[in-house]
Amino acid sequence: MQRRDFLKASLAASAVALGTSASAGVTGQPIDSRKVSKIAFPEKRPLITYSDRPPLLETPRDSFTKAITPNDEFFVRWHMPEIPTHIDPETYTIKINGLVNQELSISLNELKKDFEQVEVTAVLQCGGNSRSAYKPIAGGIQWGSGAMGCAKWKGVRLSDILNRAGLKKGAHWIGFNGSETAAYYETPNFVREMRIDELDDHVIVAYEMNGEDLPYLNGYPVRLVIPGHYSDSWVKMLSNITVTAEYESLFFMDVAYRVPDNDCECETPDNKFKATKPITTMNVKSVIGYPTNDTVVYHNSHVVVRGVAFDDGHGIKDVVISVDGGKTWKTAILDKDAGRYAFRAFRFAFKPTKYGKVSIMAKAINRLGAEQPFAQDIKWNHGGYKYNGIDVVTMEVV
Template sequence: MRKIGRRRFLAGSVAALGASALPARALADSVQLPFANGERPLLAFPQKRPLLVLSPRPPQLETPFAVFDQGVYTPNDAFFVRWHLSNIPQHVDASAHRIAVTGEVNTPLSLSLADLAALPQVEITAVNQCSGNGRGLSAPRVAGGQWDNGAMGNALWTGVRLRDVLDRAGLKATAKQVQFDGLEGPVLPTTPDFRKSLDVDKARGDDILIAYAMNGVPLPLLNGFPVRLIVPGWYSTYWVKMLSAITVLDHVDDNFWMKTAYRIPDTPDNSVMPGATGFPTVPINRMRVRSFATNVVDGAKIDVKLQELRGIAFDGGSGIKRVEVSLDGGTTWRDAALGPDVGKYSFRRWSASLQTRAGQTYTIAVRATANDGATQPATQGWNPSGYLRNVVEMYKVAVG
């Protein structure tokens, strides 16, 4: 296996997007992420281009970061993949697929995709980001899936409102939460099946969809074909893939994936001191505001002729108000220009003019502020699962 450093690999990719020819090393089959044990093979899984393999079984595939420089929508074949359990159907017939709606409802349903087509169709552009995106950068480090920042993507999702489905079934007054299950299952019967739940009021929101298309075409199987739940603004743990069962509960879900996993400290900024125990927790929920530069790479050289800095920003659904950039590590800031607004849950592209001097080094920093007033911290709070990462990103570059 040929090995190359991530910095060189991404620097090559970025250069290719600008002026110079694509170097041969961009075809290397392994990438080194910027933390210990960060070597990742690049492999093409079914319906996917070569992605960084965090695990082949169950598949956990990270998007190469240079993809985010290429447009506001993340291509389906580059979109990250994360499954929890290894018993994943490799043959799914959309025509035979059914979604069972049961529990605290007046009329239990078994819906086909043709049944969904009879409901009003809705489109929404939304970022899907893993709760643990950037976990590998946690300091001190924590056990878990060791992602860099590529466990996210932005897509146009098409489907029907979950509310319209729930209204067809008719919620009883006892309804408290709505639980979602997909075709993914455990290898062993002793392993908890992956199920996630939302409060009834959240589940009935305008923006919660059952989606059967992603960027205008059917979802890749590894992203949840034929239907997945879309919970814009919330981390993707709730975006249940291959959705097959909706169960209305008369209680707060106490299954492992709600009661024990995917919890964050119930503290003012959801962080604790490393090693702390005994603090209360709540289920992870809305995404924190984040921003990234997409045409520079930390530790890489840039060309003195590079005159534009650009990137993406997003939050949990209030939309992006402002993006600022710094060339001195966050001492002084100036405003970037925001690109077209394609929806409050979407990536928002930004750009800023750049003037550098050959031979100098710069620490580029990027900071977004959302419409709800939230911004990014200069230092990252810590939690035991490495969730909620949204520190101001820094890119140390030398001008060649």
């Protein structure tokens, strides 16, 4: 038994001893012991692999020393079993229809030539990233910390496309449909809807990721990029944009990706909160890329802790580090700012003075003053969404 498991087990044991119900779980650190698979998916290096159909791949922690996540390390999350495995860029089109003056069918070449080209560096994070931190186990894939990444996306403003089509009076909602399909005809498509007033000029239809074509598994040839928002609405292989007056009731809107609609966004398994709301924008978070829980260093080594921090676009003000269990905190050096939606890389030099296990904690604070809570202070929600606990890695000093 590893020490962390032992701690978890003893926590559980003490919960029983105190007579508390299993429903009052204590949020911990996300699972961090998973290894990358031996099997590499197309255009990817071997990643942590939860499912092949649909593909669900997680980026290992040690990638998060970099402010830009390389395309071949970038996480993958699909919802439907059938995803196109071949797309002809010469014939692919994105259709714009519904409450518009002129329906459009835009080819990739037109997208690249007939519109202003823009770039944004933005974090893409699954709403269920770090879900494995929740106790009792929340439903869904038990992601560690790597259902996230940051890339420089290039494409065309959604607003420019909508302006070209011309919105009719009464247009309030936009539905986005990707090219993935279900095994059964009756299964609802993966369609996302957003209110027109939620969409600002930062939202783009992107065809390039870090200067390359999007990898197939990240939505080749085009995907929606909604900086600051969780990835559930960043529709991949975007094929259709439909403008409507009314919200259409859809499974992936009404049931999935929702949290309790109360101040703490929390509930207990025995007493679920009835009203829910979409997860929408991201909270402030940081992840340490080095050291990892596997790191062993010699006594008196000069260790440079590295990681990334981000929020929903207010920007990171500080990242603070503790090596004494959260009693005292010191400010890390922030790397250059690549824009308010980007990973902000941080580093912190320190020299361990004692032997054995040394835990390093990182806490990000954004420009509004919002900061990451301790993991144990994060309250449960049924979907295991929006975990942003202070990150902890424990290395060994020998």
